[in-house]
Amino acid sequence: xxxxxxxxxxxxxxxxxxxxxxxxxxxxxxxxxxxxxxxxxxxxxxxxxxxxxxxxxxxxxxxxxxxxxxxxxxxxxxxxxxxxxxxxxxxxxxxxxxxxxxxxxxxxxxxxxxxxxxxxxxxxxxxxxxxxxxxxxxxxxxxxxxxxxxxxxxxxxxxxxxxxxxxxxxxxxxxxxxxxxxxxxxxxxxxxxxxxxxxxxxxxxxxxxxxxxxxxxxxxxxxxxxxxxxxxxxxxxxxxxxxxxxxxxxxxxxxxxxxxxxxxxxxxxxxxxxxxxxxxxxxxxxxxxxxxxxxxxxxxxxxxxxxxxxxxxxxxxxxxxxxxxxxxxxxxxxxxxxxxxxxxxxxxxxxxxxxxxxxxxxxxxxxxxxxxxxxxxxxxxxxxxxxxxxxxxxxxxxxxxxxxxxxxxxxxxxxxxxxxxxxxxxxxxxxxxxxxxxxxxxxxxxxxxxxxxxxxxxxxxxxxxxxxxxxx
Amino acid sequence: xxxxxxxxxxxxxxxxxxxxxxxxxxxxxxxxxxxxxxxxxxxxxxxxxxxxxxxxxxxxxxxxxxxxxxxxxxxxxxxxxxxxxxxxxxxxxxxxxxxxxxxxxxxxxxxxxxxxxxxxxxxxxxxxxxxxxxxxxxxxxxxxxxxxxxxxxxxxxxxxxxxxxxxxxxxxxxxxxxxxxxxxxxxxxxxxxxxxxxxxxxxxxxxxxxxxxxxxxxxxxxxxxxxxxxxxxxxxxxxxxxxxxxxxxxxxxxxxxxxxxxxxxxxxxxxxxxxxxxxxxxxxxxxxxxxxxxxxxxxxxxxxxxxxxxxxx
Numbered sequence: 006x007x008x009x010x011x012x013x014x015x016x017x018x019x020x021x022x023x024x025x026x027x028x029x030x031x032x033x034x035x036x037x038x039x040x041x042x043x044x045x046x047x048x049x050x051x052x053x054x055x056x057x058x059x060x061x062x063x064x065x066x067x068x069x070x071x072x073x074x075x076x077x078x079x080x081x082x083x084x085x086x087x088x089x090x091x092x093x094x095x096x097x098x099x100x101x102x103x104x105x106x107x108x109x110x111x112x113x114x115x116x117x118x119x120x121x122x123x124x125x126x127x128x129x130x131x132x133x134x135x136x137x138x139x140x141x142x143x144x145x146x147x148x149x150x151x152x153x154x155x156x157x158x159x160x161x162x163x164x165x166x167x168x169x170x171x172x173x174x175x176x177x178x179x180x181x182x183x184x185x186x187x188x189x190x191x192x193x194x195x196x197x198x199x200x201x202x203x204x205x206x207x208x209x210x211x212x213x214x215x216x217x218x219x220x221x222x223x224x225x226x227x228x229x230x231x232x233x234x235x236x237x238x239x240x241x242x243x244x245x246x247x248x249x250x251x252x253x254x255x256x257x258x259x260x261x262x263x264x265x266x267x268x269x270x271x272x273x274x275x276x277x278x279x280x281x282x283x284x285x286x287x288x289x290x291x292x293x294x295x296x297x298x299x300x301x302x303x304x305x306x307x308x309x310x311x312x313x314x315x316x317x318x319x320x321x322x323x324x325x326x327x328x329x330x331x332x333x334x335x336x337x338x339x340x341x342x343x344x345x346x347x348x349x350x351x352x353x354x355x356x357x358x359x360x361x362x363x364x365x366x367x368x369x370x371x372x373x374x375x376x377x378x379x380x381x382x383x384x385x386x387x388x389x390x391x392x393x394x395x396x397x398x399x400x401x402x403x404x405x406x407x408x409x410x411x412x413x414x415x416x417x418x419x420x421x422x423x424x425x426x427x428x429x430x431x432x433x434x435x436x437x438x439x440x441x442x443x444x445x446x447x448x449x450x451x452x453x454x455x456x457x458x459x460x461x462x463x464x465x466x467x468x469x470x471x472x473x474x475x476x477x
Numbered sequence: 478x479x480x481x482x483x484x485x486x487x488x489x490x491x492x493x494x495x496x497x498x499x500x501x502x503x504x505x506x507x508x509x510x511x512x513x514x515x516x517x518x519x520x521x522x523x524x525x526x527x528x529x530x531x532x533x534x535x536x537x538x539x540x541x542x543x544x545x546x547x548x549x550x551x552x553x554x555x556x557x558x559x560x561x562x563x564x565x566x567x568x569x570x571x572x573x574x575x576x577x578x579x580x581x582x583x584x585x586x587x588x589x590x591x592x593x594x595x596x597x598x599x600x601x602x603x604x605x606x607x608x609x610x611x612x613x614x615x616x617x618x619x620x621x622x623x624x625x626x627x628x629x630x631x632x633x634x635x636x637x638x639x640x641x642x643x644x645x646x647x648x649x650x651x652x653x654x655x656x657x658x659x660x661x662x663x664x665x666x667x668x669x670x671x672x673x674x675x676x677x678x679x680x681x682x683x684x685x686x687x688x689x690x691x692x693x694x695x696x697x698x699x700x701x702x703x704x705x706x707x708x709x710x711x712x713x714x715x716x717x718x719x720x721x722x723x724x725x726x727x728x729x730x731x732x733x734x735x736x737x738x739x740x741x742x743x744x745x746x747x748x749x750x751x752x753x754x755x756x757x758x759x760x761x762x763x764x765x766x767x768x769x770x771x772x773x774x775x776x777x778x779x780x781x782x783x784x785x786x787x788x789x790x
Contacts, residue, residue, distance in 0.1 A: 051593075052586060229575050238577035248578050253479050264480045266634060266788045267736050 009412040010154045011426050012077065021155075023080040023475055026191045031075075036423065042184045043074050043419055049180055070173070071468030076181060076188075077416045077429055077450040081477030084195075084446055087150065087158060087433065090343030092442045093333060095146050095435045098165055098320045100336040102142040105319055106132040116335045117328045125325075126373070127318025129281060131288060135305060137314045138213045139439040144312035145204070145276075146435040147171075147449075150343070152414040159346045159411070161430060163329070165321040166313060167278045170449040170469075171434050172236035175200060175243070177471040178447070193476040195446035201243035203436055203443040204276075208244075210438035211310050212273045220273035223247045223263065225254070227279045227295045237278050251279075256299030259306040274310045281315050323406055324350070324372040347409060351402040360407040361398065364391050367407045368459075369398065382459065384410050413459055416470065418452055428453045430461050431472065446474035482576050483638045484789035489572040490626075490642030493588070496565035497619035498650040499552050500612040502529050505684040507609070510545065512676060523548040529657045529684075531649075532560055549608065554601045562615055566595050579635045583625035591618040634735060637728040638788070644728070645781050648721035651708055652774045654684055659766045662701040678704050685716040705766065706758045718773060722750040725780070732788070742783045749776050 010016055013024040020028045050069050079087075104111050105122055106129075112119050122128055147168025149161040178197050182189060205222065212220030226237035228250050241248035253263050254272065262269035277284060283293040288301035303309045319325060327348040333341040349356040349367075360367060369381040381394040398405050415426035433448035450470040451461035461467040506526040524543040527536045530552055539557065540547045555561045559568075570592040573580060580588075594614070602608035623643070630636040655662070661677050678699045682688040687707060694711065695703050712719045726746045733739040761769045 052589070229571070234574075235577075238574075242578040247479050247482075249479060250481070253481050266478050266480055266483045266638075266732075 009426070009428065010152065010414045012152070012414050012416050012429075015155065023078045023083075027076065027078060027188070030188055030191065031417070031424065039074065039419060046072050046074055046180050046184055049183075050176075070463045071454055071466075072177065072180070073418050073427075073452055073454075073468050073470045074181070074184065075417050075419055075424070076471045076473045077431075077452075078192075078473045078475060081475050083158075084474045085477075086342065088444050088446075090158070090160075090341070091148055091433055091435050091444055093337065093339065093342050094148060094160065094163070094329070095143060095437055095442065097329070097333040097336045098146065098163060099140075099142050099437060101332045102165075102314070102317055102320050103140055104336070106135060106316060111332065111335055114335065116331050117325065121322075121324050121328075122319055125319055125322060127281070127316070127322060129316030129318075131301060131305075132314070132316040136307065138307065138310045139211050141211055141437055141439065142314040142317050143320065144207055144211060144314075144437050146437070147432045148343075148435060150431045150433065150448075151346070151411060152431075153411055154414075158343060160329070160343050161346060162323070163321040163326065164432075165317040167280065168432070168434070169233040169236055169278070170432055170451075171200060172239040173469045174434070174445075174447055174449045174472065176239070177449075177469060181471040192473065195474045195476050197445045197447040200434070200445045201240065203445060204240070205244045205246070207436040207438035207443060208274050208276055208310075208312055210440050211312065213307055213310055215308060216271075216273040221271060222274040222276065223249045223254075223272050225249050225251070225275050225277040225279055225284075227283065231278075233278065240276075246276075249275075251284075251294070251296045254297040254300070256297060256303050259299075259303045259308055261297070261300065261303050261309045272309060274312060276312045281318065284311075284315070322372060323370055324352070324403075327406060346411060349407040351398060351405040351407060356407075357398075357402045360405075361395065364395060364398075366410060368410050369394065369405050369407045372404055372406055382410065385457075410459070416450075416452065418454070418468075418470075420454070420456075425456065427456070428459050428461065429470065447472045478579070478634055480789055482579050483634065484785070485572040485576040486579060486635055487638045487642040487784075487789060489569050489576070489588070490639040491646040492565040492569040492572070493619050493622050494643045494646040495560065495650070496562045496569070497616050498647075499530055499560075499562050499565070500615035500619075501684045501686070502526050502654075503549065503552055504609070504612045505680045506548075507545075507605070507612075508683065509676060509680045525657050526552065529653050530560065531653055532558060550601055553608075553611070554598075563595060566591055566618075581625065581629040583629045584622065587618070587622040587625045591622070594618075634732055637731045637735075640728045641725065641732075641784065644721045644724040645777065645784070647716055648718055648725070648777050649774065651685060651716050651718055651721070652770055652777065654681060655705070655708060656767075656770045656774065659705075659770060662705040663762065663766060674701070675699055681708075687714060687716065690714055702758055702762065705761075709761070709769075710753060710756060710758065719750075719753045722746065722753055726750050729784075740783075740787045742780060742787050745776075745780050745783055749773075749780070 008016060013020060013028060015021050047069065050072060101111060111117055112122065143165045145168060147164040147170065149164065150158050151161045152158050174197055208222045209220055223246055224237055224241040224244065226234060226248055228234065238248055247263065249263055255262055255264065261272045263272050279295060282290045284296045285298060285300040286293045286296050287298045304311055304315065327345065327350050330341045330345050333339065349360050351357045351360055360369065365383045367383045371379040381390070383391065413428040413430060416429050417424045418427035429450050429452045431448050431450050433444060436443040450472040452468045452470050453459060453461045454466060454468045503526065506522050509522045521543060523545055526548055527533050527543050535558060536543070536551055540551065551558050551561065553562045556564060558564060570588055573585060573588045577585060598611055602611055626639055630639070658677065658681055661674060678701055679688060681704060682691050685708065691699065691704065691707055694707060707714050707717065709718050711717045712723055714720055729743045729746050733743050
């Protein structure tokens with residue numbers, strides 16, 4: 006595996022400009038001070054109750070995501086490029102989804118294979134020919150970015166359904182400002198705390214044109230047992246909107262209402278953090294107790310906005326991912342600013358045979374998987390695991406894509422033995438409203454806490470860092 | 478606000494209040510049973526603790542005998558008893574988590590801190606001394622929750638529903654103590670009461686933290702009918718039925734005027750308060766203390782149901 010690019014020390018060991026103040030500070034600060042604040046941060050997180058649930062772990066119903074107190078820093082110029090690339094990509098994603106459920110020009114032009122769309126379980130035939138308010142499908146996107154050298158950022162994954170993690174971006178900053186005021190004084194860090202305002206403005210801007218007066222926006226959660234419940238309640242609070250569950254809503258004459266202490270109240274925009282499958286037992290999974298019967302009918306009648314729209318999964322599926330550069334070119338007529346990680350589609354014979362020959366060097370992912378489950382990391386897998394995976398791959402090649410094992414960039418991170426480089430990724434959040442696209446300067450930096458590990462997912466023991474974008 | 482949010486707040490407050498009440502009952506019982514047998518008499522105080530907690534049926538479904546060990550376990554630590562102190566805190570925290578956005582940071586901190594601390598006590602005390610500490614801690618937790626709500630919440634419907642929960646629960650609790658002990662409070666014609674009775678009366682007052690108040694209000698030694706008077710009719714006594722209904726009426730009125738609409742809850746509550754205001758102890762004794770209390774408990778339940786129908790469902 007190639008040597009990883011360190012965001013503080015580059016590849017030649019010389020401290021990069023964005024990190025110079027941090028590097029000075031780190032050489033001055035006493036290790037026990039760092040350690041003390043690290044424990045203090047954990048205490049605060051535990052107390053506030055910023056926890057998440059890991060599915061399938063009976064003993065740890067609520068767990069903390071490890072928080073690393075060393076910030077990850079991006080220079081203003083790096084951020085500018087990222088922003089342009091993110092905006093471009095999300096624009097293309099919106100046009101692509103609109104096209105799929107509309108004219109299907111990209112299918113006719115052969116940009117994306119039809120079966121990838123129509124045989125995809127996340128494709129929603131209910132959305133065919135369906136207009137959505139203001140033509141926007143993905144109001145909130147989380148685009149996962151990795152970096153491999155000083156100039157190259159790759160998009161690792163698009164999250165166009167119900168991306169989570171933004172509460173960590175906000176809480177991490179809050180805690181850092183509380184614990185390290187002196188470090189902030191030495192930097193000009195662009196603020197992120199206007200995110201809730203930007204999100205609310207975005208959501209209000211997409212209310213159906215039929216809705217009377219000031220639109221009522223709510224955040225819909227599957228409930229307290231959902232792994233991201235903390236984030237749902239946190240955001241509802243910051244936005245000053247009601248946090249509703251399915252049972253709080255009902256539909257009458259194709260209009261959505263919530264049950265309040267003063268009787269029914271009309272709802273215009275639902276920022277839903279619940280999957281398509283569960284939102285309406287009449288339209289999708291009939292066994293869903295989390296949804297609202299009739300919600301789809303109100304949606305189809307144009308009386309309520311769902312953010313994100315139904316059926317956006319056809320844009321962030323790992324199988325579709327490899328076509329994104331072509332999608333950008335097709336819909337915008339521009340070269341993609343952000344590159345994709347080179348990807349082999351196992352559905353194509355040539356690609357498959359390459360992948361089978363090089364399993365030891367590749368990362369192979371299930372196209373419908375998420376959270377780091379069901380993937381093979383060739384270089385760190387033993388022979389038996391590879392053999393088992395080979396069989397799985399051969400039996401259903403369509404279900405897999407493969408990528409080179411990237412040397413993700415590293416950042417200095419507090420570990421038991423002191424400071425050490427650890428691999429990181431970045432999830433910025435892109436908001437698309439009727440008026441414009443909004444991107445708050447920052448995002449969620451996830452860090453693999455284990456030495457050498459490339460898996461940053463919180464369900465696999467990854468941690469988070471505060472992400473600083475320096476003002477230009 | 479969402480009906481479910483109001484419902485959660487209401488029950489959150491009720492469960493914290495109930496936990497505190499159970500701690501008081503257990504503390505008073507522990508104190509009574511620590512006295513020499515000839516002072517306390519033959520009555521089984523642990524049995525009456527179970528009755529006062531209002532869970533005799535579920536208790537005897539599990540245990541044959543009401544003794545210190547069984548009752549302590551059942552009322553304080555059991556997870557099989559949905560109304561044990563531990564269960565109360567668990568449910569309160571679950572409710573709090575479901576309505577995080579309606580709580581202030583201080584309230585969440587109080588209830589979440591309590592819940593985290595609860596684990597430290599595990600499945601039961603290792604000694605009487607530790608158990609006493611536990612009971613103090615339960616009461617302090619409730620005080621902290623109540624105080625943080627009082628000091629930090631916006632005075633809007635969220636606050637009013639929280640208060641409503643507290644006072645409906647408190648009225649029920651005080652009424653239950655009276656229901657179990659009413660026979661000790663009847664005015665005695667002949668004897669002035671032996672030492673046995675004195676300790677019982679003191680224990681009743683202690684369980685509603687009113688022993689000192691009694692002396693300030695009446696400035697005489699403990700008389701059973703005055704104990705009843707204090708707990709039922711004295712508005713200045715925070716846990717009396719009259720005081721609870723002062724507050725219930727007040728907060729229902731706040732809700733009614735904010736929403737611009739009165740309803741059955743408001744009417745029922747005012748009716749009960751008026752009855753309390755117009756009652757005198759001799760009249761209550763004449764018509765039967767026991768009957769009076771039973772009727773009150775039924776009325777109080779009816780109000781809870783009406784509030785639920787009117788606002789929380």
